[in-house]
Structures are given as structure tokens and as C-alpha cells.
Amino acid sequence: MKRFLGIKTPAGILPTLGPISVWIALFVFAPVGVIIYFSFLPADTAGEIAAGVSLKNYWLLLTGDTDYGNAILRSVLYAFITNMVCLAIGYPTAYWIARYGGRFKALLLFLVIAPSWSCYLVRIYALKQLVGYPGILNDFFLHLGLISSPINMLYTPTAVVFGLIYIWLPFMVLPIYASLEGINPALLEASLDLGASPGWQFWTVTLPLSKGGIFGGTILTFIPALGDWLVPLLIGGNKVWMAGNLIQHYFIVRGNLAIGSSMAVILTAAVVLLIYMCIKLGGEEAVERIV
Amino acid sequence: MEEQELLPCVEIRNLVKKFPGVIAVNNINLKVKHREVFSLLGPSGCGKTTTLRILAGLETADDGEVLIEGELINDVPPYRRDCNLVFQNLALFPHMTVEENVAYGLERKRIPKAEIRKRVGEMLEFMQLDGMESRYPVQLSGGQQQRVALGRSLVLKPKILLLDEPLAALDRKLRKDMQLELKRIQQEVGITFFYVTHDQKVALAISDTIAVMRDGKLEQVASPEEIYDSPKTRFVADFMGATNIFLGRVIARSGEEIKLETETGLKIVALADKESSSKEIKGVCVHPERINVLPTGTDVKMDNQFKGRIVGMIYQGDFVELKIHLFSSKEDEIVTARLDARLSRKDSFAAGQEVIGQWDKEGSSTLQG
């Protein structure tokens, strides 16, 4: 034991946890603290920062002409739909791998995860190539004579949501798979033995015991979808604005750090609220399943 | 009902089950009577658990038939069979309370809620678990969890209850208490038990019939007394503790009494079954507690007296075990004798002492394999 700041600590704590603590303090907490501070520096949409500290920015965002309030609501809605559809596709996929994967489990799982390791931009671009115009599907349909003029599949809210689902799906599968694999097989056998049909077994045993995975997956899809700006930008064009778009717009394009900060803080609040709810409903296990 | 009782509760015919590289169950035939405790006893890997799981429906047989009360159930899935399994690690649902666990099987049967509550309540009381309804399995002791697992299966009133070494995880004292509990419950409820274990003491304590299994085959099926006193094969003898095994051939016989000459040159007198032929007898086995240890110089003429020297002693409190090297043999023949501590004290004998080892001809069993 050594003494650190007067408190007894095991000798190994400082060298092992020291570096990362310092790093987090300098490059995570400090920046976050900074934008919280900046969010209170009143500025107008042109970027002029007035003196003093006030809540003017927040007021501006919620009532003014930046449309941020709507953007947040829109983002929540899209993220919610994305989450539900990812769950509807992701859970069966994870279940199928866990139950029927056999020797190929690792490979099948890898095939799900590999796209998420590819460059984000590339995946979006691939989607655009396929469904956009000029695009492969359009050309294909035109060629076959199924349509007489190209259909515009992009630049709509539906396309954006589809894009979000496409991008974030892998992150729903992994936590659910992990929690399914963690179920004691004797429990599944016991339920069959006691008279449960496979369907009943699923509802009464499998599903409740995979709850942690479901909420973990939710955290990993809802939140990124909420803050996503590339999908709405590239697939939605200038027509669909989500919270992330506005933040990026104000930070980078307009260089308005104060307003951008306020936007970021509001979004963060929404995220924290969501995480809190997921942990309350899904238990600590939800956090475990994230990695 | 009476007609059904004429049929065995469970019948297994020519059952075969193979896994890659090994034949787990190799042509087994057995019958279980109604309301009896039938134990499948054997070392790990002998195929007893596989047999149990085939009965439960969790594995499918490669060949053979499984019948419950005369009905073939090979293709019937586990949730439609009228038997229930108590798992070795209990498999209590961690996300359900005690009450919900016990009620699980009943809910599937579409019995009205009030009826379910009543039955569950009665079962919990019967299992001495009243007051524990709202607890979760993780909050219960080992013995309590055991009883929940039992109750969960019994409440469904199956024709036969399958038990997969349920006492294996308990400590010695708890195991002894639970043995009695199990027997009591079985007799009160009047249900057939199919019990699988590697512990011969448990099997002896609770069974009506024991089937000793090895490498996928049945070695002997008989009552506990018969399995203990008259093991028929080397394996069963060794497994049940009759560790003094003398292999040899019959050199003389008059009626039931035979004289056997062992490979080491000892001449042993024993009793054989009237029906058994001398050619079938391969040897004789004796339980350690049947061996009397007498000081040298004892004059009385008795069966099977052999001079020897004590080469080892183990004191266990309730008995003393002596390893005696018998002289009248061409090679090393070490015999284990177990002496009740009441009858002979620890210091009655010493290592290196010369003694006479003796047993009566009624105290041995002939071996046929």
C-alpha cells in the first residue's frame, strides 16, 4: 500500500489507472466542460458573441429560427424507428446464429460485424450507388422496362431512416448474441421438460434472459442514430436535417462555436436520459453487453 | 388403471445411442415397475446420463424403443412426455420467483389461475418451503433450491420422475438428510423414480432396484442387497466395495459348495448358485468387513484361513482398515480387512504383525465375469 493524497492505495493503482485518468481529465472532461461553458456564451446565429453568460442560446434554439427543436424531435423519432427495425431484424439474426450456427458461429458473427469495420463513408456510398440516381437499381429497372423514368429513392426521410438502419444494424446483433450465448442451456432443456413448447420457451425463458442484450443493443444503435449526421447529409441531401447535421453545420460551416455548443449540450442531455432509462430497464447487464 | 399397472411403468428395449467416436448406450434392456425407485448406477462416462436424457426426450435414440406404460414414445418431444427431469444443477429459472418456478409447468396446461395457486401452495407446503414464494433462487440455500426443483417437477404429477444425480452438489450431511427426504416424498406421493448416480451409497440407500452400468452396457440388475452381497462381475464387485477379488477356476464341487483354486495358488471354499455351472465361475469376491483377522496360533478349523502379515493400517474412527499380505500365494496377494472399531481397538494390531486372515464361505460371492 502506498499513500496517495493521504489515502491508502494499493501500489499498482497509480501506474495502471493514472495514464488513462489523466487522459480522460484532459481530453474528455475538459472539452466537455468547455462546450458546456461555451453553451452559455450568448451568440446569435451569425456568430457574434456578446459579453457575459446567459441562457440566451438555449432560448434561441428552442424558440428561434434554427429549427433545432424540430430537429431534435425528428432525430428522436428516426432513431426510435431505426432502433425498432434493427431489433426486428437483429434479434432473429443473433438468435439464428446462436441456435443454428454450429461450427460456423464465429464466421457468421464475423460476417455481421465486418461491415461495421469498414469505412462509414464507404458503406453510405455503396448504398447511394445502389438506390440513387444515377444508380444501379434505377438503371436496372429502366433497362428491364419496369419503369419509364427514374424513381427518386433518395433524399426522403424514408431513405434516411433506411440508411440509418443499414448502418447501425451490426451493433444490435452483437450484444444480443452475447446474451443469448450466456443463457445456461440446462434452463432451456428444463423448460421443455416441464411442458413448454419451443414457442412458449422463447417467450418465458429465452427472451427475458436476453433482456440485457436487447438494451445493450439499443444503447449501441439508438444513440449513434440519434447523433448521426453523415447519413442525413449524404442520403437526405439538404432536405432532411437531423440534430447532428445542425451541430456540424454550426461548428464547421458557420464556425459558430457557441450555438454549436448549446446544441451539443441539448443532444447530450437526451443521450444521458436514454442511457439512464436503458440501465434502469435492462439492468447493469446492458452495460456489460456493450463490449 | 389396473390394466396399466400390469405393464411396466417404463420399458427400454435394445436402446442404442452413438456419439462421434463412442457408443454411449450399447443395447440396453430394462423394465421399471410402478412406484419403485430404480437406480442406474455407474462411473462417469458409462452412459447412464445419456439413457436418462433419452428417456426425458432431450436426446434421440439411434435404435431401440422407449415405452412409458406400453406406449412408444421415441418420437414424442419432451414437452409432451409424461415424465419430468430434476437436473443435476437444478436449472431453476433465475428470473422467476420460487412460486413462478413451481407454477411454470402448470401454466402451460391452461389450468385456471386460482387452481394453479392452490396446487403450488400445497406443493410448497409439502416441501416445507412455505413463506419462500416470493424469493428468487439465488436467495435460497442449496437444500431449499433442491426442494424447489423437486416441487417444480412433482406438481405436474408425472408418471415417472427422472433424477440426474440431484444430490451430487450437496455436502455429506445434507446429502444424507436429503436421501431420507427423497425416499419419504417418493413413498408419500407414490411416484416412480428413475435415479441416475455414481454414488453407490445413495443407490443402496434409496433404491428398490439397482442397475449397474459400464461402458454403455448393463452389468447387473438386482435389489440393493443382492448387488451388494452377491455381485456377479468383477466390475460390480469392485464398484460396490467388495475389493478382495480372487480369480481362479473351480476344481471341485458338491452341490452348492465349490472349491476354487486361484491363480496365486490359494484354495478357497465358496457357495455358488444351484443353477450356475462351474464353468461360468471365474472367481470369488469378499467384502473387507467379512474378513476376520485372528492372531496366529488360533487352532480352530474354519473355512478359508490364510496366514499373512499386516503391511498397512488406516484408522478412520468408526473402523480400522488393515492391508494383509497373505503368505500362501505365489505372488503378492494383498487382502483388505475392515474391522469395526467397537470390536477391535486401534492398538490391537500393528504393522508387520503376523496374523491369520479368514472368512466364511457364506461371506463371499462367486463372479461370472
Place this chain on the structure above:
Amino acid sequence: MKSLRSDKVLIVLAIGGYLLLWGPIIVLGIYSFNNSAFGVKWESLTTKWYVELFHTSAIMDSVLRSLLIASVTTVVATGIGTIAGYGLFKYKFAGRRFLRMSILLPITVPYVIMAGALLVYFTQIIHFPLGYPTIIIAHISFSAPLAVFVTLGRMQRIDWSLEEASIDLGANRLTTWRKVTIPLLLPAIFASAVLIFPWSFNDFTITYFVAGVGTTTLPLYLYSMLQYSLKPVLINAISLIFIITPTIGILVLSYFQREKQFTR
């Protein structure tokens, strides 16, 4: 007897999932071998776009930049992340939960928020010029937590009595660390590196926010190409490489890792 109908639905959904994930990418890959520069009419099979790729110095430079950043990030992030995971598992202290949540913070919050915060921080507070250092710092902030949790996950399966044995036999802390602990953690370190390297190489959003002029990484370059839509087929080619290289790399490396574990 299984419920056949629900099984069918299961398979359909699962296959649908795989199609959704891989469909666009596979199509992209196929078209990168198309001879026509624009449009989608299939002309003939060619690899000329890949050849052109390797001859464009701007692209190759950006690849090098990405590699450099990814390498430094991987080394540092794996380093501080692994030892932090070790410490978090072994030592119990007040504030442990808080530290754990803090480490989780960067990876749960959407990138825009953290990236924006870092941008403000670098430019307004510590007045650090945007460029390689800022990108690397940002990348480390996001990937060190990954290493922490990968390590945490594997700590449970390691037999730590080996460390105690080492100390009992007379080795001091440092030697034990060198000869016992690090070798034990090698699979975890490897797994972290395998996760972090492609992540850093592929990252766009964070790099976009904190890169300065002249530090165009490959993803950034790709973005500018997308904006100006020059020769889409060239973009296809880059994209395919982008996908295949990390995928193959990880497959190969994981294969080796599994082998290593068996020979242990």
C-alpha cells in the same frame, strides 16, 4: 418437433439482415471492375481503376497519413487502455464505478458531440494547431476505452494465481509484470490492437472535425471525392480496398490468434 413456420420467418429475417448489410457493398465491389467510368452500364472487366489508384500520389499520400495516425493511435491507446483495464479489474477503490462510467463516456456519446467539443477545446482553449497531433489525440480518446473493455472482458478468464506464484518465488513487481502479466495479457492486447487499428484508419467524423489543412487522411480524401463526384468508378475501387483490406487483415490476424491460444 420444431415449429416450422416460425423457423422459416427466423431464417428469412436473418438472411434479410445479411443481404442488407452486404448487398450494397458487394454490388460496389463488382462495379469497381467495370470498364466504364461513369454510369452503370456494364462494359467489360478491368482492373485499370486499381492501377490508376496506386498511381495517384494524392491518394497514396493520404493512405500513408492514415497509416501513420492509425499506428500511433493503436500503440498508445492499446497501451494505456490495457493497463487501465488491468487496474480496473484488480483494484477496488472509491470512485471505481465513476472511473468506469467516465471511460465509457466517449464511446457512448455520439461522435458529433465529442468531436465538436474537442474542436472547441483545441482551437479556443489550449490553442493547439489542428493537424496530426490533434487527430491522434482525438483518436486515442475514443479508442483507449475500447482497449479497456476488451481487457476487462478477458481478465476474468485468466488465472491470476500465476502472478502470485511469481511474487512468491521472489520476483519483484516489475519483473512479474514483464515476465508474467504481459504475456498473460497478450491475447487481450492483440484483440484490442486488431479492433483499434481499422477503427482509426477508417474514421471520418472525428478526423473531419479536428484535422487541419494538409492532413488529409484517406477517408477525408474519399469525402472530397464524393463531393465532386469525379470518376465514381475510381471511388468504387477505393471503397472496395477500404472494405477488403481490414476485413482480410482481421480474419488473418484472428486466425493466428486462435492458433496461438491452442499452442499455449
